[in-house]
Amino acid sequence: MTADRPTSTAFEVFHAGAHTHPARQAWLLHELEQWFAGDLPDGRERRQLVGKALRAATADAHRWLDERHAADTLVRVDLHLSGVDRDRHSVFPSLPSPLALLLICLDQCRVGDEVVVVQELAKAGRVEAKATWPFGMDEAETLTRPARFPDCGGHGH
Numbered sequence: 232m233t234a235d236r237p238t239s240t241a242f243e244v245f246h247a248g249a250h251t252h253p254a255r256q257a258w259l260l261h262e263l264e265q266w267f268a269g270d271l272p273d274g275r276e277r278r279q280l281v282g283k284a285l286r287a288a289t290a291d292a293h294r295w296l297d298e299r300h301a302a303d304t305l306v307r308v309d310l311h312l313s314g315v316d317r318d319r320h321s322v323f324p325s326l327p328s329p330l331a332l333l334l335i336c337l338d339q340c341r342v343g344d345e346v347v348v349v350q351e352l353a354k355a356g357r358v359e360a361k362a363t364w365p366f367g368m369d370e371a372e373t374l375t376r377p378a379r380f381p382d383c384g385g386h387g388h
Contacts, residue, residue: 263285310322315343330368
């Protein structure tokens with residue numbers, strides 16, 4: 232595992248209401264009015280337009296925060312195939328099955344090529360597994376085994 236990013240605290244769930252309402256921040260309301268309704272005269276229509284934008288943004292903020300990954304969520308898989316005269320690299324959203332990896336290597340690799348599978352987890356870092364082609368099911372299973380970290384436990388967002 233390589234720690235690519237420092238550990239940080241997850242965002243809190245967004246609670247819209249009096250304590251977060253932009254009316255407490257006059258500068259922000261002014262900014263939003265200029266951004267969304269700058270060409271309209273001051274008045275009810277302008278405030279309604281800003282209110283509509285704020286309601287949509289509140290829903291968007293809730294939706295976006297709900298999409299957070301757990302610390303140990305697999306977010307990227309890199310497959311590197313390296314040989315004497317060539318290098319190949321592709322990025323995938325998930326791990327292949329061991330047999331699928333064997334079939335890919337059978338088609339794409341030459342004897343002696345290095346096969347590297349890198350798993351990147353949301354906040355827990357990267358895990359790299361290497362093997363030299365040809366290899367069998369045991370090695371393919373090791374290369375495609377999902378990375379897990381005991382310190383994550385799947386809980387940290």
